[in-house]
Amino acid sequence: MGWKQPTRIQAEAILYALQGRDVIGVGQTGSGKTAAFALPIIQALLEHRQRFFACVLAPTRELAIQIAKQFEALGSAISLQCSVLVGGIPRTSQTISLAKRPHVVVGTPGRLLDHLTNTKGFSFNKLKYLVLDEADDLLKAEFQKAVDDILNVISKERRTFLFSATMTQKVEKLRRACLKNPVKVEVDSKYSLVDTLRQELYVVPAKYKDCYLVHVLNEMPGSMIMVFVRTCKEMTARKVDADEIMILRESH
Incomplete structure:
Protein backbone atom coordinates (compact mmCIF):
# COMPACT_ATOMS: atom_id res chain seq x y z
CA MET A 1 0.00 0.00 0.00
CA GLY A 2 3.03 2.24 -0.19
CA TRP A 3 3.41 2.70 3.56
CA LYS A 4 7.02 3.00 4.69
CA GLN A 5 6.84 4.08 8.35
CA PRO A 6 4.10 3.71 10.98
CA THR A 7 2.34 6.79 12.28
CA ARG A 8 2.72 7.60 15.97
CA ILE A 9 -0.53 5.94 17.00
CA GLN A 10 0.28 2.86 14.93
CA ALA A 11 3.76 2.53 16.41
CA GLU A 12 2.43 2.67 19.98
CA ALA A 13 -0.95 0.93 19.72
CA ILE A 14 0.20 -2.01 17.59
CA LEU A 15 2.93 -2.87 20.08
CA TYR A 16 0.43 -3.31 22.94
CA ALA A 17 -2.18 -4.98 20.75
CA LEU A 18 0.31 -7.66 19.69
CA GLN A 19 0.93 -8.33 23.38
CA GLY A 20 -2.74 -9.21 23.79
CA ARG A 21 -3.75 -6.04 25.63
CA ASP A 22 -7.00 -4.15 25.29
CA VAL A 23 -6.18 -0.76 23.79
CA ILE A 24 -7.66 2.73 23.98
CA GLY A 25 -6.31 4.83 21.13
CA VAL A 26 -6.85 8.58 21.04
CA GLY A 27 -5.67 10.42 17.95
CA GLN A 28 -6.85 13.07 15.56
CA THR A 29 -8.46 12.61 12.17
CA GLY A 30 -5.97 11.27 9.64
CA SER A 31 -3.58 9.84 12.24
CA GLY A 32 -3.84 6.27 10.94
CA LYS A 33 -6.14 4.74 13.56
CA THR A 34 -7.68 2.18 11.19
CA ALA A 35 -4.41 0.40 10.50
CA ALA A 36 -3.55 0.65 14.20
CA PHE A 37 -6.33 -1.82 14.99
CA ALA A 38 -6.57 -3.66 11.65
CA LEU A 39 -2.95 -4.87 11.47
CA PRO A 40 -2.93 -6.64 14.88
CA ILE A 41 -6.26 -8.30 14.06
CA ILE A 42 -4.94 -9.54 10.70
CA GLN A 43 -1.77 -10.82 12.38
CA ALA A 44 -3.86 -12.76 14.91
CA LEU A 45 -6.10 -14.06 12.11
CA LEU A 46 -3.02 -15.27 10.24
CA GLU A 47 -2.06 -17.34 13.29
CA HIS A 48 -5.57 -18.55 14.18
CA ARG A 49 -7.79 -18.77 11.11
CA GLN A 50 -11.43 -18.41 12.17
CA ARG A 51 -14.65 -17.13 10.64
CA PHE A 52 -16.44 -14.25 12.39
CA PHE A 53 -13.08 -13.46 13.97
CA ALA A 54 -13.51 -9.70 14.45
CA CYS A 55 -16.24 -7.07 14.54
CA VAL A 56 -15.80 -3.34 14.00
CA LEU A 57 -18.52 -0.88 15.02
CA ALA A 58 -18.58 2.49 13.26
CA PRO A 59 -21.07 5.39 13.52
CA THR A 60 -21.58 5.98 9.78
CA ARG A 61 -21.90 3.81 6.71
CA GLU A 62 -19.19 5.80 4.90
CA LEU A 63 -16.69 5.07 7.65
CA ALA A 64 -17.75 1.40 7.80
CA ILE A 65 -17.16 0.99 4.07
CA GLN A 66 -13.80 2.74 4.33
CA ILE A 67 -12.70 0.48 7.20
CA ALA A 68 -13.77 -2.65 5.30
CA LYS A 69 -11.75 -1.60 2.26
CA GLN A 70 -8.64 -1.15 4.40
CA PHE A 71 -9.10 -4.58 5.98
CA GLU A 72 -9.46 -6.18 2.55
CA ALA A 73 -6.41 -4.35 1.19
CA LEU A 74 -4.19 -5.15 4.17
CA GLY A 75 -5.45 -8.74 4.33
CA SER A 76 -5.42 -9.47 0.61
CA ALA A 77 -2.40 -11.79 0.92
CA ILE A 78 -4.39 -14.13 3.18
CA THR A 119 -30.37 -13.49 10.64
CA LYS A 120 -30.35 -17.24 11.18
CA GLY A 121 -26.95 -18.76 11.90
CA PHE A 122 -25.21 -15.43 12.54
CA SER A 123 -23.71 -14.85 15.97
CA PHE A 124 -20.57 -13.61 17.67
CA ASN A 125 -20.38 -16.37 20.28
CA LYS A 126 -16.75 -17.03 19.41
CA LEU A 127 -15.71 -13.49 18.50
CA LYS A 128 -12.05 -12.76 19.27
CA TYR A 129 -11.80 -9.00 18.58
CA LEU A 130 -14.21 -6.10 18.99
CA VAL A 131 -13.35 -2.59 17.78
CA LEU A 132 -15.32 0.53 18.60
CA ASP A 133 -14.14 3.17 16.14
CA GLU A 134 -15.01 6.83 16.67
CA ALA A 135 -16.34 5.79 20.06
CA ASP A 136 -17.37 9.33 20.96
CA ASP A 137 -19.91 9.26 18.11
CA LEU A 138 -21.06 5.72 18.92
CA LEU A 139 -22.18 6.96 22.33
CA LYS A 140 -24.71 9.41 20.95
CA ALA A 141 -28.32 8.77 21.98
CA GLU A 142 -29.27 7.31 18.60
CA PHE A 143 -26.72 4.48 18.97
CA GLN A 144 -26.44 3.90 22.70
CA LYS A 145 -29.14 1.24 23.14
CA ALA A 146 -27.98 -0.73 20.10
CA VAL A 147 -24.36 -0.63 21.31
CA ASP A 148 -25.42 -1.82 24.78
CA ASP A 149 -27.47 -4.67 23.29
CA ILE A 150 -24.57 -5.75 21.06
CA LEU A 151 -22.19 -5.80 24.02
CA ASN A 152 -24.64 -8.02 25.89
CA VAL A 153 -24.80 -10.74 23.22
CA ILE A 154 -21.21 -11.05 21.98
CA SER A 155 -18.48 -13.19 23.48
CA LYS A 156 -16.95 -11.87 26.69
CA GLU A 157 -13.70 -13.73 25.97
CA ARG A 158 -12.32 -11.23 23.48
CA ARG A 159 -9.84 -8.44 22.98
CA THR A 160 -11.37 -4.96 22.71
CA PHE A 161 -9.95 -1.89 20.97
CA LEU A 162 -11.56 1.50 21.52
CA PHE A 163 -10.48 4.33 19.24
CA SER A 164 -11.63 7.93 19.34
CA ALA A 165 -10.56 11.42 18.35
CA THR A 166 -11.53 12.64 21.84
CA MET A 167 -11.72 11.12 25.31
CA THR A 168 -15.00 12.34 26.75
CA GLN A 169 -16.62 11.25 30.00
CA LYS A 170 -18.98 8.99 28.04
CA VAL A 171 -16.05 7.27 26.33
CA GLU A 172 -14.43 6.77 29.73
CA LYS A 173 -17.66 5.16 30.96
CA LEU A 174 -17.70 2.82 27.96
CA ARG A 175 -14.08 1.93 28.65
CA ARG A 176 -14.97 0.77 32.15
CA ALA A 177 -17.89 -1.24 30.82
CA CYS A 178 -16.25 -3.31 28.08
CA LEU A 179 -12.43 -3.23 28.36
CA LYS A 180 -10.21 -5.32 30.63
CA ASN A 181 -7.11 -3.63 32.06
CA PRO A 182 -6.60 -1.52 28.92
CA VAL A 183 -3.55 0.51 28.01
CA LYS A 184 -4.21 4.05 26.79
CA VAL A 185 -2.32 5.45 23.82
CA GLU A 186 -2.86 9.18 23.29
CA VAL A 187 -0.73 10.81 20.65
CA ASP A 188 -2.39 14.15 19.97
CA SER A 189 -4.17 16.95 21.75
CA LYS A 190 -7.94 17.29 21.64
CA TYR A 191 -9.38 18.45 18.29
CA SER A 192 -5.92 18.84 16.74
CA LEU A 193 -5.24 18.08 13.08
CA VAL A 194 -2.46 16.16 11.40
CA ASP A 195 0.16 18.25 9.63
CA THR A 196 -0.78 16.88 6.22
CA LEU A 197 -4.43 17.88 6.54
CA ARG A 198 -5.45 21.28 5.16
CA GLN A 199 -8.86 22.77 5.87
CA GLU A 200 -10.56 25.48 3.86
CA LEU A 201 -14.02 27.02 4.13
CA TYR A 202 -15.93 28.39 1.14
CA VAL A 203 -19.00 30.50 1.91
CA VAL A 204 -21.13 30.42 -1.28
CA PRO A 205 -24.82 30.79 -2.20
CA ALA A 206 -26.62 27.43 -2.01
CA LYS A 207 -27.64 27.50 -5.68
CA TYR A 208 -23.98 27.76 -6.76
CA LYS A 209 -22.71 25.00 -4.46
CA ASP A 210 -22.39 22.40 -7.22
CA CYS A 211 -20.47 24.78 -9.46
CA TYR A 212 -18.00 25.59 -6.68
CA LEU A 213 -17.65 21.87 -5.92
CA VAL A 214 -16.64 21.17 -9.52
CA HIS A 215 -14.19 24.10 -9.40
CA VAL A 216 -12.53 22.77 -6.24
CA LEU A 217 -12.29 19.25 -7.72
CA ASN A 218 -10.70 20.66 -10.87
CA GLU A 219 -8.10 22.42 -8.75
CA MET A 220 -6.95 19.08 -7.27
CA PRO A 221 -6.37 16.76 -10.25
CA GLY A 222 -5.11 13.29 -9.36
CA SER A 223 -6.22 13.54 -5.74
CA MET A 224 -8.46 11.03 -3.97
CA ILE A 225 -11.66 12.89 -3.14
CA MET A 226 -14.45 12.03 -0.71
CA VAL A 227 -17.59 14.22 -0.80
CA PHE A 228 -19.99 14.06 2.15
CA VAL A 229 -23.67 14.83 1.62
CA ARG A 230 -26.64 14.86 3.95
CA THR A 231 -28.80 12.15 2.38
CA CYS A 232 -28.69 9.45 -0.33
CA LYS A 233 -31.26 11.42 -2.32
CA GLU A 234 -29.09 14.52 -2.20
CA MET A 235 -26.04 12.48 -3.22
CA THR A 236 -27.80 11.34 -6.39
CA ALA A 237 -28.92 14.87 -7.22
CA ARG A 238 -25.43 16.22 -6.52
CA LYS A 239 -23.89 13.70 -8.93
CA VAL A 240 -26.31 14.62 -11.72
CA ASP A 241 -25.79 18.35 -11.23
CA ALA A 242 -22.01 18.01 -11.06
CA ASP A 243 -21.95 15.93 -14.26
CA GLU A 244 -24.12 18.48 -16.06
CA ILE A 245 -21.91 21.35 -14.92
CA MET A 246 -18.80 19.48 -16.05
CA ILE A 247 -20.33 18.94 -19.51
CA LEU A 248 -21.21 22.62 -19.75
CA ARG A 249 -17.67 23.63 -18.77
CA GLU A 250 -16.13 21.31 -21.36
CA SER A 251 -18.51 22.47 -24.10
CA HIS A 252 -17.33 26.06 -23.56
Whole structure:
Protein backbone atom coordinates (compact mmCIF):
# COMPACT_ATOMS: atom_id res chain seq x y z
CA MET A 1 0.00 0.00 0.00
CA GLY A 2 3.03 2.24 -0.19
CA TRP A 3 3.41 2.70 3.56
CA LYS A 4 7.02 3.00 4.69
CA GLN A 5 6.84 4.08 8.35
CA PRO A 6 4.10 3.71 10.98
CA THR A 7 2.34 6.79 12.28
CA ARG A 8 2.72 7.60 15.97
CA ILE A 9 -0.53 5.94 17.00
CA GLN A 10 0.28 2.86 14.93
CA ALA A 11 3.76 2.53 16.41
CA GLU A 12 2.43 2.67 19.98
CA ALA A 13 -0.95 0.93 19.72
CA ILE A 14 0.20 -2.01 17.59
CA LEU A 15 2.93 -2.87 20.08
CA TYR A 16 0.43 -3.31 22.94
CA ALA A 17 -2.18 -4.98 20.75
CA LEU A 18 0.31 -7.66 19.69
CA GLN A 19 0.93 -8.33 23.38
CA GLY A 20 -2.74 -9.21 23.79
CA ARG A 21 -3.75 -6.04 25.63
CA ASP A 22 -7.00 -4.15 25.29
CA VAL A 23 -6.18 -0.76 23.79
CA ILE A 24 -7.66 2.73 23.98
CA GLY A 25 -6.31 4.83 21.13
CA VAL A 26 -6.85 8.58 21.04
CA GLY A 27 -5.67 10.42 17.95
CA GLN A 28 -6.85 13.07 15.56
CA THR A 29 -8.46 12.61 12.17
CA GLY A 30 -5.97 11.27 9.64
CA SER A 31 -3.58 9.84 12.24
CA GLY A 32 -3.84 6.27 10.94
CA LYS A 33 -6.14 4.74 13.56
CA THR A 34 -7.68 2.18 11.19
CA ALA A 35 -4.41 0.40 10.50
CA ALA A 36 -3.55 0.65 14.20
CA PHE A 37 -6.33 -1.82 14.99
CA ALA A 38 -6.57 -3.66 11.65
CA LEU A 39 -2.95 -4.87 11.47
CA PRO A 40 -2.93 -6.64 14.88
CA ILE A 41 -6.26 -8.30 14.06
CA ILE A 42 -4.94 -9.54 10.70
CA GLN A 43 -1.77 -10.82 12.38
CA ALA A 44 -3.86 -12.76 14.91
CA LEU A 45 -6.10 -14.06 12.11
CA LEU A 46 -3.02 -15.27 10.24
CA GLU A 47 -2.06 -17.34 13.29
CA HIS A 48 -5.57 -18.55 14.18
CA ARG A 49 -7.79 -18.77 11.11
CA GLN A 50 -11.43 -18.41 12.17
CA ARG A 51 -14.65 -17.13 10.64
CA PHE A 52 -16.44 -14.25 12.39
CA PHE A 53 -13.08 -13.46 13.97
CA ALA A 54 -13.51 -9.70 14.45
CA CYS A 55 -16.24 -7.07 14.54
CA VAL A 56 -15.80 -3.34 14.00
CA LEU A 57 -18.52 -0.88 15.02
CA ALA A 58 -18.58 2.49 13.26
CA PRO A 59 -21.07 5.39 13.52
CA THR A 60 -21.58 5.98 9.78
CA ARG A 61 -21.90 3.81 6.71
CA GLU A 62 -19.19 5.80 4.90
CA LEU A 63 -16.69 5.07 7.65
CA ALA A 64 -17.75 1.40 7.80
CA ILE A 65 -17.16 0.99 4.07
CA GLN A 66 -13.80 2.74 4.33
CA ILE A 67 -12.70 0.48 7.20
CA ALA A 68 -13.77 -2.65 5.30
CA LYS A 69 -11.75 -1.60 2.26
CA GLN A 70 -8.64 -1.15 4.40
CA PHE A 71 -9.10 -4.58 5.98
CA GLU A 72 -9.46 -6.18 2.55
CA ALA A 73 -6.41 -4.35 1.19
CA LEU A 74 -4.19 -5.15 4.17
CA GLY A 75 -5.45 -8.74 4.33
CA SER A 76 -5.42 -9.47 0.61
CA ALA A 77 -2.40 -11.79 0.92
CA ILE A 78 -4.39 -14.13 3.18
CA SER A 79 -7.68 -13.75 1.24
CA LEU A 80 -9.38 -11.95 4.10
CA GLN A 81 -13.16 -11.75 3.64
CA CYS A 82 -15.13 -8.84 5.04
CA SER A 83 -18.85 -8.05 5.28
CA VAL A 84 -20.32 -4.57 5.65
CA LEU A 85 -23.62 -4.24 7.51
CA VAL A 86 -25.06 -0.74 7.17
CA GLY A 87 -28.40 0.89 6.50
CA GLY A 88 -29.46 2.00 3.05
CA ILE A 89 -28.43 -1.35 1.52
CA PRO A 90 -30.86 -4.29 1.11
CA ARG A 91 -30.68 -6.80 3.98
CA THR A 92 -30.84 -9.69 1.51
CA SER A 93 -27.42 -8.97 -0.01
CA GLN A 94 -25.94 -8.58 3.47
CA THR A 95 -27.49 -11.88 4.59
CA ILE A 96 -25.92 -13.60 1.59
CA SER A 97 -22.57 -12.05 2.51
CA LEU A 98 -22.88 -13.31 6.11
CA ALA A 99 -23.74 -16.81 4.85
CA LYS A 100 -20.22 -16.93 3.38
CA ARG A 101 -18.92 -16.60 6.98
CA PRO A 102 -16.49 -13.69 6.58
CA HIS A 103 -13.50 -13.18 8.85
CA VAL A 104 -14.36 -9.57 9.69
CA VAL A 105 -17.73 -7.85 10.00
CA VAL A 106 -17.88 -4.05 9.91
CA GLY A 107 -21.15 -2.31 10.60
CA THR A 108 -23.22 0.45 12.11
CA PRO A 109 -24.86 -0.48 15.43
CA GLY A 110 -28.50 -0.57 14.30
CA ARG A 111 -28.05 -2.77 11.24
CA LEU A 112 -25.54 -5.05 12.99
CA LEU A 113 -27.96 -5.62 15.88
CA ASP A 114 -30.73 -6.28 13.36
CA HIS A 115 -28.72 -9.11 11.81
CA LEU A 116 -27.64 -10.51 15.18
CA THR A 117 -31.31 -10.67 16.17
CA ASN A 118 -32.93 -11.82 12.93
CA THR A 119 -30.37 -13.49 10.64
CA LYS A 120 -30.35 -17.24 11.18
CA GLY A 121 -26.95 -18.76 11.90
CA PHE A 122 -25.21 -15.43 12.54
CA SER A 123 -23.71 -14.85 15.97
CA PHE A 124 -20.57 -13.61 17.67
CA ASN A 125 -20.38 -16.37 20.28
CA LYS A 126 -16.75 -17.03 19.41
CA LEU A 127 -15.71 -13.49 18.50
CA LYS A 128 -12.05 -12.76 19.27
CA TYR A 129 -11.80 -9.00 18.58
CA LEU A 130 -14.21 -6.10 18.99
CA VAL A 131 -13.35 -2.59 17.78
CA LEU A 132 -15.32 0.53 18.60
CA ASP A 133 -14.14 3.17 16.14
CA GLU A 134 -15.01 6.83 16.67
CA ALA A 135 -16.34 5.79 20.06
CA ASP A 136 -17.37 9.33 20.96
CA ASP A 137 -19.91 9.26 18.11
CA LEU A 138 -21.06 5.72 18.92
CA LEU A 139 -22.18 6.96 22.33
CA LYS A 140 -24.71 9.41 20.95
CA ALA A 141 -28.32 8.77 21.98
CA GLU A 142 -29.27 7.31 18.60
CA PHE A 143 -26.72 4.48 18.97
CA GLN A 144 -26.44 3.90 22.70
CA LYS A 145 -29.14 1.24 23.14
CA ALA A 146 -27.98 -0.73 20.10
CA VAL A 147 -24.36 -0.63 21.31
CA ASP A 148 -25.42 -1.82 24.78
CA ASP A 149 -27.47 -4.67 23.29
CA ILE A 150 -24.57 -5.75 21.06
CA LEU A 151 -22.19 -5.80 24.02
CA ASN A 152 -24.64 -8.02 25.89
CA VAL A 153 -24.80 -10.74 23.22
CA ILE A 154 -21.21 -11.05 21.98
CA SER A 155 -18.48 -13.19 23.48
CA LYS A 156 -16.95 -11.87 26.69
CA GLU A 157 -13.70 -13.73 25.97
CA ARG A 158 -12.32 -11.23 23.48
CA ARG A 159 -9.84 -8.44 22.98
CA THR A 160 -11.37 -4.96 22.71
CA PHE A 161 -9.95 -1.89 20.97
CA LEU A 162 -11.56 1.50 21.52
CA PHE A 163 -10.48 4.33 19.24
CA SER A 164 -11.63 7.93 19.34
CA ALA A 165 -10.56 11.42 18.35
CA THR A 166 -11.53 12.64 21.84
CA MET A 167 -11.72 11.12 25.31
CA THR A 168 -15.00 12.34 26.75
CA GLN A 169 -16.62 11.25 30.00
CA LYS A 170 -18.98 8.99 28.04
CA VAL A 171 -16.05 7.27 26.33
CA GLU A 172 -14.43 6.77 29.73
CA LYS A 173 -17.66 5.16 30.96
CA LEU A 174 -17.70 2.82 27.96
CA ARG A 175 -14.08 1.93 28.65
CA ARG A 176 -14.97 0.77 32.15
CA ALA A 177 -17.89 -1.24 30.82
CA CYS A 178 -16.25 -3.31 28.08
CA LEU A 179 -12.43 -3.23 28.36
CA LYS A 180 -10.21 -5.32 30.63
CA ASN A 181 -7.11 -3.63 32.06
CA PRO A 182 -6.60 -1.52 28.92
CA VAL A 183 -3.55 0.51 28.01
CA LYS A 184 -4.21 4.05 26.79
CA VAL A 185 -2.32 5.45 23.82
CA GLU A 186 -2.86 9.18 23.29
CA VAL A 187 -0.73 10.81 20.65
CA ASP A 188 -2.39 14.15 19.97
CA SER A 189 -4.17 16.95 21.75
CA LYS A 190 -7.94 17.29 21.64
CA TYR A 191 -9.38 18.45 18.29
CA SER A 192 -5.92 18.84 16.74
CA LEU A 193 -5.24 18.08 13.08
CA VAL A 194 -2.46 16.16 11.40
CA ASP A 195 0.16 18.25 9.63
CA THR A 196 -0.78 16.88 6.22
CA LEU A 197 -4.43 17.88 6.54
CA ARG A 198 -5.45 21.28 5.16
CA GLN A 199 -8.86 22.77 5.87
CA GLU A 200 -10.56 25.48 3.86
CA LEU A 201 -14.02 27.02 4.13
CA TYR A 202 -15.93 28.39 1.14
CA VAL A 203 -19.00 30.50 1.91
CA VAL A 204 -21.13 30.42 -1.28
CA PRO A 205 -24.82 30.79 -2.20
CA ALA A 206 -26.62 27.43 -2.01
CA LYS A 207 -27.64 27.50 -5.68
CA TYR A 208 -23.98 27.76 -6.76
CA LYS A 209 -22.71 25.00 -4.46
CA ASP A 210 -22.39 22.40 -7.22
CA CYS A 211 -20.47 24.78 -9.46
CA TYR A 212 -18.00 25.59 -6.68
CA LEU A 213 -17.65 21.87 -5.92
CA VAL A 214 -16.64 21.17 -9.52
CA HIS A 215 -14.19 24.10 -9.40
CA VAL A 216 -12.53 22.77 -6.24
CA LEU A 217 -12.29 19.25 -7.72
CA ASN A 218 -10.70 20.66 -10.87
CA GLU A 219 -8.10 22.42 -8.75
CA MET A 220 -6.95 19.08 -7.27
CA PRO A 221 -6.37 16.76 -10.25
CA GLY A 222 -5.11 13.29 -9.36
CA SER A 223 -6.22 13.54 -5.74
CA MET A 224 -8.46 11.03 -3.97
CA ILE A 225 -11.66 12.89 -3.14
CA MET A 226 -14.45 12.03 -0.71
CA VAL A 227 -17.59 14.22 -0.80
CA PHE A 228 -19.99 14.06 2.15
CA VAL A 229 -23.67 14.83 1.62
CA ARG A 230 -26.64 14.86 3.95
CA THR A 231 -28.80 12.15 2.38
CA CYS A 232 -28.69 9.45 -0.33
CA LYS A 233 -31.26 11.42 -2.32
CA GLU A 234 -29.09 14.52 -2.20
CA MET A 235 -26.04 12.48 -3.22
CA THR A 236 -27.80 11.34 -6.39
CA ALA A 237 -28.92 14.87 -7.22
CA ARG A 238 -25.43 16.22 -6.52
CA LYS A 239 -23.89 13.70 -8.93
CA VAL A 240 -26.31 14.62 -11.72
CA ASP A 241 -25.79 18.35 -11.23
CA ALA A 242 -22.01 18.01 -11.06
CA ASP A 243 -21.95 15.93 -14.26
CA GLU A 244 -24.12 18.48 -16.06
CA ILE A 245 -21.91 21.35 -14.92
CA MET A 246 -18.80 19.48 -16.05
CA ILE A 247 -20.33 18.94 -19.51
CA LEU A 248 -21.21 22.62 -19.75
CA ARG A 249 -17.67 23.63 -18.77
CA GLU A 250 -16.13 21.31 -21.36
CA SER A 251 -18.51 22.47 -24.10
CA HIS A 252 -17.33 26.06 -23.56
